[in-house]
Amino acid sequence: MNITRENIDALNAVVKVDIAKEDYSDKVEKILTDYRKSANIPGFRKGHVPMTMVKKQYGKAVLVDEVNKLLQDALKKYLTEEKLDVLGNPLPKAQDDLDWDADSFSFEFELGLAPEFEVDLKGKKAITHYKIVADDKMIDGQVEHIRKQYGKLISQDTVTKDSEIIGVFVNEEKEINNNATLTLDKIKSKTAEKALIGAKVGDVVGMNTKGLFKDDHDLMNFLKVAHDDAHDLDVEVTFIIEEINTRELADLDQELFDKLFGKDEVTSVTELKTKIKEDSEKQFGQQGDQKFLNDVTEHLVENTKFDLPAAFLQKWMQTAGEDQLDADQAKEEYENTEKSMRYQLIEGKLIEKHNLQVTFDDLKAFAKDMIKVQMAQFGQMNPQDKELEDIAARILSNREEVKRLSEQLMSQKLLELYKNEANLKVKEITYDEFVKEFYS
Template identity: 55%
Template sequence: MDISLENKDALNAVVKVDIAKEDYSEKVDGVLNNYRKTANIPGFRKGMVPKGMIKKQYGQAVLVDEVNRLLQDSLNNYIAEQKLDILGNPLPVQQDNFDWNAENYSFEFELGLAPEFELSLDNKEPITHYIVTADEEMIDNQVKMIQKQYGKIVSQNEVKEGYTIEGVFHNEEEGIEHNTSFNIDEVDGKTNAKQILGAKTGEQVTVKTNKLFKDDETLASKLGIDAEKAEDLKVELTLTINEINENIPAELNQELFDKYFGEGEITSEKEMREKIAKDSEQTFAQQGDQQLLNDITEHLIGSVDFELPSEFLVKWLQTQGEQKMTEEEAREEFENSKKGLKYQLIEGKIIKANDLEVSQEDLKSMAIDRIKAQMAQFGQANLPDDQLEDIAMRVLSNQDEARKMAEQAMSQKLLDFYKEKMNLKEEKVTYKEFIDKVYK
């Protein structure tokens, strides 16, 4: 067997594999002999079928299988031995006059080569790392939400600010007859709110769809109609009020603290607010870190300029998946994924150059931390270490789960590496400021 490489340019190459009869004949004969021992053919005892008959019946198929197996193994070994950094998979070059009846065969494969490039992490302009803090307004809202969640509902007879109404919206011409529930504070227009405020249980009031709720989606939901119909709907509605309820917030006392945070965990409103702030900022820290990783990714992609073997990758994409892509679809897919592919190459270079790796211990530790967090939500915060480890190993025995966790662990290692090596500046912001800066 002979394997050779011809570089077409810096990003494309062709591998030629020449296979001679002596490379495969022994394997083919061995398979055919096994077929002979087990073949059941009428008129012949088992194991006594003439070899020529077996060869005539199965020879071509066995030859093709063994040559393809030898070809694939040899190609993979050659790529590994030569340390060829390829993108996608080798693509066989079509041969119109290929003859399986010949004794010697020649195959060619196109390769897309990963580009070589230099990468620097020395960014002169600092990248912002947002440290998101919990402001008093956010904490106030969270406290009110907890009080409402554990409060009590008291039936009332007259609609007042903050009350919840259960009733039926009706308009015969538009075919609207829908049971609904809404808080009076959700009503958007002053005129509509004025009509409903002061109304009593069992009464009917007339309102207009215009400015009834803040948006068309909410209007559609409350009236039980399609969002498209709600867009241009300008009619009067009859609201029959069946029930009026007041949500009385729970008092900030030890009973509420124990219900929400666990018995004895919190003993005062001050501790409650501190706990809310701490938990919120831990969640915000994850969002801040993710944004930092996104910004660093964009910076790194923009800091290097290299080409990809685009024509090869378009052809390769056409071979992927159960439904084959057209050339036009493959080009669109390539353009959409080009930035992600570039970052994969950058990321791979950083990982290799700095010996970053995820160990089994890293995965086990990550799995245990997640299990602890999940168990704490159900009030089981003190599972024994041996139980935690047993559950973690069962989680990691799922290959898909282990792969996802390994990717997440490597992202965290990369983020820690970037924080240490790159020029960053911290900026403290409230959550609202963070959303405004990042998403607007």
């Protein structure tokens, strides 16, 4: 067997594989001999079928199969030994004149080669890493929410501004019939607010859904309509009042603090606010990190210049998926995924350059930390290490979970790399400002 490569340019090559008779003949002969021992052909005893007949019936199929196996193994070995960084998979060149009756064969494969490039994390323009802080307004709002959540419901005769109103939204045409607990701070429509204030249990209040709530998405919760319907919904609904309550705020005392955080973990309103601030900013940190990671990714893709073997990749995409694509579809698919491919190459270069690795010990520790967080959400604050080990072992026995966690952990390692190496500036911003600037 002989394998040669012709480099067309820096991004494209053709590999030629020459297979001679001595490369496959012994294997083909052995398989046909085994066939002869077990073949059932009318007129011949089992194991006594003439080899000429076996070759006539099975020879071509066995030859094709063995040559293809030999070809794939040789190509894979060649790419590994030559350390060729290829994109996609080798594409066989069409051979309409291939003669399977010949003794030797030649096959050619097109290769798309990964480009050579360098990644510079320290660009001239600094990337902003937003540190989201919990301001006094937000902390006070959280304290108010806690006091309401743990407060006592007191029945009312009529609706006031602070009432919690339990009732049913109805519209027969849209098949709306949904129980809901309504508070007036959600209402945007002054007409609806005026109609509700002073209403009593049993009253039926008519409302128009257009502009009813401050956030149109609330229609999904209160009326149980689909997301696509919520934004343009313009119908009359009735709200049948079944119960009216006000909520007496819970006292900020030790009993409440112990319910929230465990005995004597928090002993004053000042400590409560400090705890809320710490927990909130820890959660906000994940959002700030994700924004930073997205911005660095965008920066690297835009500022790391290299060419791709676009024509080869589009040709490869035509047959790479479950459904075959025509040339126009493959071009569209390439354009949709080009950025992603570029970042994968950049990421791979950074992982190699900075020797970023995910070891099994890293993965187990990461899984145990994740489990502890999940258990804490259900009130299990101090799980035993053996319990964590057992759960982590079950998770890491699942190949898909290992893949998912490995990707998350590598993303964390890249994030730390970017924080340490990239040209960044830290900017403090409140959560409301962050949401308004990036999600409104």
